[in-house]
Structures are given as structure tokens and as C-alpha cells.
Amino acid sequence: MPVIVNLDVMLARRKMRSKELAAKIGITEQNLSLLKSGKVRGVRFSTLARICAELECQPGDLLEYQPGPEEEDGT
Amino acid sequence: METARERARLLSRRMEKLILVLMAILGLFVLYGLVLAWSDPTWIGTFVIERLALPKPPQFSTSTMLLLAAAFLAQAGLLGWALQTLRAAFREIGLHDIVGAESARLMRLSGVAFLTNAIAMALAPPLVSLIVSLDMPAGQRFLAISFGTHELLALILSGILIVFGHLLAVAAEVDDDNKRFV
DSSP states (O other), X not given: OOEEEOHHHXXXXXXXXXXXXXXXXXXXXXXXXXXXXXXXXXXXHHHHHXXXXXXXXXXXXXXXXXXXXXXXXXX | OHHHHHHHHHHHHHHHHHHHHHHHHHHHHHHXXXXXXXXXXXXXXXXXXXXXXXXXXXXXXXXXXXXXXXXXXXXXXXXXXXXXXXXXXXXXXHHSOSSOHHHHHHHHHHHHHHHHHHHHHHHHHHHHHHHHHTTSOTTOOOOOOOOOHHHHHHHHHHHHHHHHHHHHHHHHHHHHHHHTBO
């Protein structure tokens, strides 16, 4: 997957747990876990904005592009 | 949105109960027919002749009565199967999600079941007339063919159910895809 999600890195920097972030931004812990592992189809801008607001960061801190083959199902 | 989904689930559960009532009524009709046949074995032949305006044979044989009974039971069975699959589809919607792969599959299956029933309804007059004419003297046997608005309506409605089931399946795929967005 060309887009890498560095959410776990930001969580470690801000010393916040996944459960706490999930509760604050209003998504399930399972969905947050899927997002961290990059196994989601996409992220809504509203979710990205809430994550950035809670972690006091920029979208670029969370998402990174590395050229590579995309999987067939788009994940 | 959650309230609307809950209302849809409630409606599905009510539809399931309504179809169960219809199935019970069908069962009662079949039972009534069987009880009548027990007391007067020739009633079914008389009923068919009057319904389809067929010539009456001199006498109804046991085999003719049995064949007619089998034909009616088969028709009732097909209708019962169609109602059961439709009930299962509504049950699935009521228990889980409005748009789901399983409910779509069951809706399509019920469409196929109703289509089969509609085809059986169209084939019933020629089949029944053939059976009745078995008791007619040689040279007076007949075959009746009829296709009316009832049969046409049944075919159209079953086709609509099949298409609706297919649309539900596509909607389920889209919904599943959307769920993978966080």
C-alpha cells in the first residue's frame, strides 16, 4: 500500500493510548486499529481533522507516501 | 439515521409476522381441502370443472382424484415455499441489517420461488384439464390452455422481486465498501 499511516508513532509521541483517542474522536477502537494498520479503504477528512486536533499535528505527520504496488482491493 | 434503521427493522419484523399469518391461512385452506376430500373424494374434480368451465366426465376415477390432489398440493407447496423464503428475507432484515448480503440472497431466492409459482399457475390449467380428461371417453379428451391477468401479474411481481433482490445485493456491496471508510 503506497500510503503509510504513522498514527502509532504520533500516539507514542503524545503519550496517548488508542482507546483514549478513539473515544475522543468518536470512532470505534476496532476502526482505529484498522486505520493504524492501514487496512481501511479511506479516511474521511472529518476523521483526519479530529485526529489532528487531538494529537496537535498535521495530516502529513500521520500519512506518508512511499511508491509501491497497490493491492487489488484498494487497501 | 439509527432511528430510521430501527424503524425499518421494526417494519421488517411486522412483515415477517404478516407473512406468517398468510402462511397459516394457506395451511388452513389446504387442511380444509384435505378434510373435504376425505368426506367427498369427488369434490376436487367438481371444483376444478366449475372453475375452469370444463366438460364433466361421466365418473371421476380414484387415480384422477389423486392426481388432482397432488397437483393442488404441489401448487400450495410452491406458494408456501415462496412465502417462507420471503419471510426469511424479512426476518434477516429485522434481526441484522437492512442492507446485507444474506437478506439480498433470500430476497432473490423468494423472487425465484414466486416466479416458479407463477409458472406453475400458468401451467396448471392445461395440466388439470389433461388429468380431468383422462376420465372422458376416447375421442372426447381435451386440453385447456389459458393465460390471464392473474398469471401475468404473478410473473411481473416475481420478476420485480428478483430485480429488487439483485439491487439489495449491490447495495450491500456498496454499504460494505463504505464501512471500510473511517
